[in-house]
Amino acid sequence: MSQLKVPLLDLKAQFAAIEQEVWPALERVVRSQQFILGDEVAAFEREVAEYCGTQEAVGCASGTDALLLSLVACGTEPGDEVITSPYTFFATAGSIVRAGARPVFVDIEPDSYNLNLDAVAAAITAKTRAIIPVHLFGRPVEIGPLLDLAARHGIDIIEDACQAIGAEWHGKRAGSFGTAGCFSFFPSKNLGAFGDGGAVTTSDVDLAKRLRALRVHGMERRYHHRWIGWNSRLDAIQAAVLRVKLRHLDRWSEARRRNAQQYRELFHEHGLTDLVRLPDPGPAHVRHVFNQFVIRVPAEHRDPLRKHLRNHGVGTEVYYPVPLHLQEALAFLGYREGAFPEAERAARETIALPVYPELTRDQQAYVVQTIADYFGRR
Numbered sequence: 001m002s003q004l005k006v007p008l009l010d011l012k013a014q015f016a017a018i019e020q021e022v023w024p025a026l027e028r029v030v031r032s033q034q035f036i037l038g039d040e041v042a043a044f045e046r047e048v049a050e051y052c053g054t055q056e057a058v059g060c061a062s063g064t065d066a067l068l069l070s071l072v073a074c075g076t077e078p079g080d081e082v083i084t085s086p087y088t089f090f091a092t093a094g095s096i097v098r099a100g101a102r103p104v105f106v107d108i109e110p111d112s113y114n115l116n117l118d119a120v121a122a123a124i125t126a127k128t129r130a131i132i133p134v135h136l137f138g139r140p141v142e143i144g145p146l147l148d149l150a151a152r153h154g155i156d157i158i159e160d161a162c163q164a165i166g167a168e169w170h171g172k173r174a175g176s177f178g179t180a181g182c183f184s185f186f187p188s189k190n191l192g193a194f195g196d197g198g199a200v201t202t203s204d205v206d207l208a209k210r211l212r213a214l215r216v217h218g219m220e221r222r223y224h225h226r227w228i229g230w231n232s233r234l235d236a237i238q239a240a241v242l243r244v245k246l247r248h249l250d251r252w253s254e255a256r257r258r259n260a261q262q263y264r265e266l267f268h269e270h271g272l273t274d275l276v277r278l279p280d281p282g283p284a285h286v287r288h289v290f291n292q293f294v295i296r297v298p299a300e301h302r303d304p305l306r307k308h309l310r311n312h313g314v315g316t317e318v319y320y321p322v323p324l325h326l327q328e329a330l331a332f333l334g335y336r337e338g339a340f341p342e343a344e345r346a347a348r349e350t351i352a353l354p355v356y357p358e359l360t361r362d363q364q365a366y367v368v369q370t371i372a373d374y375f376g377r378r
């Protein structure tokens with residue numbers, strides 16, 4: 001079998017397809033010399049709010065800041081607890097600590113990699129201020145029961161939708177369920193900028209106002225500061241790129257979903273599903289947008305298989321090798337190994353395969369054939 005190159009992500013292929021639309025958008029911003037906020041950002045905010053089905057969207061510097069600004073705008077204070085997943089990108093928990101609160105982790109479900117609802121319910125205390133469910137890898141959280149639980153206790157849901165723009169639960173989009181929805185436009189996300197960027201979606205108009213102030217040092221009227229905020233804005237250049245890309249997002253998400261389905265067929269054709277556990281796309285009422293296609297293999301095979309794939313030109317990644325409760329920076333929380341067995345097991349068994357929209361069927365066949373070769377299968 002001749003060797004193909006299959007990177008984990010190929011942003012050059014995406015750029016080649018939209019280049020003709022991107023250059024004029026960039027030129028428009030450069031000619032305007034309006035780089036910070038302004039019309040371009042306001043237009044993107046309207047478009048992304050409409051896309052997500054919320055009243056408002058507020059651009060900011062990153063997904064991390066979207067989480068931090070949301071927590072503070074919702075009134076999070078020192079001493080508060082915020083419940084979230086130990087199996088996510090570090091920013092989810094880092095932003096809770098930066099907001100002055102304490103992350104309270106609960107274990108995940110092994111199939112969806114999302115928060116275990118019973119564990120969330122058991123972790124609620126008088127100090128709980130918010131819950132941050134993460135729509136991990138693009139799979140929407142089963143959000144209905146979580147919203148009911150939060151409403152019963154009078155606490156906010158802040159969705160970490162950084163990996164899930166366009167994901168749906170009963171036809172409604174990620175970022176439209178909670179008090180706030182947090183998005184990242186880091187280049188590897190499904191809607192990626194040419195650098196860092198983020199946004200918060202909300203239908204709470206007062207919250208949107210506070211968010212708009214907090215991203216400019218708590219300023220509502222020019223040079224009159226009501227709060228201590230941050231400098232955390234979305235650049236006009238990034239907004240212009242994102243406006244172009246947003247028009248293609250649904251087509252790209254469909255291509256990711258098609259690629260996921262093709263992997264499923266190929267893994268079955270090779271009879272590999274006893275060794276390789278495929279990602280669960282979820283029930284019929286959810287639309288998984290596959291920011292990542294994450295398989296599981298027995299822990300002893302994970303790193304050797306990755307090496308075999310790398311040696312054959314296939315890029316992979318492990319999301320995430322160390323669950324957050326075992327991170328050095330969070331040792332002060334006092335969690336021990338064994339606290340969250342499902343998160344710890346996922347950290348040992350998972351591998352993300354290339355699933356980007358421009359991936360060809362031949363490339364996918366090559367990836368699965370290479371995995372079959374590793375296991376000595378045809």
Ligand SMILES: *Cc1c(COP(=O)(O)O)cnc(C)c1O
Pocket residue numbers: 062063064065088089091092134160162163183184185186196197198
């Ligand atoms: C990417 C990501 C973030 C942080 O976004 P940045 O834009 O990189 O700051 C937060 N949470 C999750 C789940 C992410 O995937």
